Amino acid sequence: MQYPIGDSHVHPDFSVDAKGSIREYCKRAFDMGLFEITFTTHYEILPERKDRMGFFTIDGLKVPAGPDTVKRYVEEVRAVGEEFFPAGLKVGCGLEVGWDRTLYDRLAKELESFDLDFVIGSIHDVCDTPILEREFSPAFFANHPIDYWIGDYFKRAEEIAESELFDVLGHFDCYKRYGQAAYGEAIKTAHEPYLDNLFDKMKKHRLFLELNTAGIRHGVGEYYPSMAIINAARRAGVRVSALGSDAHNPDQLAFDFENAAQLVHELLPCGPEDEYEQ
Ligand SMILES: [Zn+2]
Numbered sequence: 001m002q003y004p005i006g007d008s009h010v011h012p013d014f015s016v017d018a019k020g021s022i023r024e025y026c027k028r029a030f031d032m033g034l035f036e037i038t039f040t041t042h043y044e045i046l047p048e049r050k051d052r053m054g055f056f057t058i059d060g061l062k063v064p065a066g067p068d069t070v071k072r073y074v075e076e077v078r079a080v081g082e083e084f085f086p087a088g089l090k091v092g093c094g095l096e097v098g099w100d101r102t103l104y105d106r107l108a109k110e111l112e113s114f115d116l117d118f119v120i121g122s123i124h125d126v127c128d129t130p131i132l133e134r135e136f137s138p139a140f141f142a143n144h145p146i147d148y149w150i151g152d153y154f155k156r157a158e159e160i161a162e163s164e165l166f167d168v169l170g171h172f173d174c175y176k177r178y179g180q181a182a183y184g185e186a187i188k189t190a191h192e193p194y195l196d197n198l199f200d201k202m203k204k205h206r207l208f209l210e211l212n213t214a215g216i217r218h219g220v221g222e223y224y225p226s227m228a229i230i231n232a233a234r235r236a237g238v239r240v241s242a243l244g245s246d247a248h249n250p251d252q253l254a255f256d257f258e259n260a261a262q263l264v265h266e267l268l269p270c271g272p273e274d275e276y277e278q
């Protein structure tokens with residue numbers, strides 16, 4: 001690493017779609033010279049997602065996601081974190097929550113009670129369809145124009161800001177992962193009419209952006225979000241506050257950070273002040 005950097009979006013094997021124990025990830029983070037690793041296992045509690053992502057893996061068993069599974073996960077992150085802290089690796093504990101406004105009351109109560117350092121709000125469903133799953137997404141995009149769903153995507157992003165439950169908006173513009181094939185270049189500018197409103201709300205409610213490098217390993221050819229969106233955000237006074245790989249196995253930890261780290265000057269010790277504080 002050119003300078004100290006942390007990975008703030010990491011799925012350990014508590015996530016049903018991920019491999020690698022908390023300890024394996026920490027070992028790898030330490031070996032790579034990261035100064036921090038923040039685990040953000042999936043917390044999917046929308047009833048409709050129950051049969052697919054609404055679980056944690058605990059001791060090799062699939063257990064429905066809920067406060068007890070989070071407690072168990074937090075305990076393990078904290079215990080392993082204690083082992084690595086003296087060696088110089090800071091281990092953070094967070095969640096990545098799939099947003100739906102019907103979850104607000106439950107999340108407000110639960111997130112308050114969990115011992116977390118960091119919470120990512122992500123949009124995984126639009127118009128009641130999981131838009132990041134190969135099983136559903138390509139067919140949905142092939143059968144609907146962008147205008148059919150893009151308004152709902154941005155409405156959800158605004159709700160994430162207004163909820164004030166989250167630290168960052170996760171993998172923003174990830175709809176391009178499966179959307180590129182259906183819509184070509186049009187997907188790259190679909191955000192334009194919606195950005196100003198969203199950035200106003202993000203500023204007002206102190207929600208930041210993450211720069212998520214998974215787009216590169218997904219073959220999209222750029223990060224989530226695109227540099228066009230990052231630059232528009234910066235101009236609007238919304239900054240990047242986290243760099244995440246969205247690793248689902250330890251090999252993906254800090255993926256492409258040697259390039260991404262150049263782009264997130266806000267995260268450097270000498271970077272600009274938090275503009276929201278002024
Ligand atoms: Zn996600």
Ligand SMILES: [Zn+2]
Nearest residue numbers: 009011096246
């Ligand atoms: Zn993730």
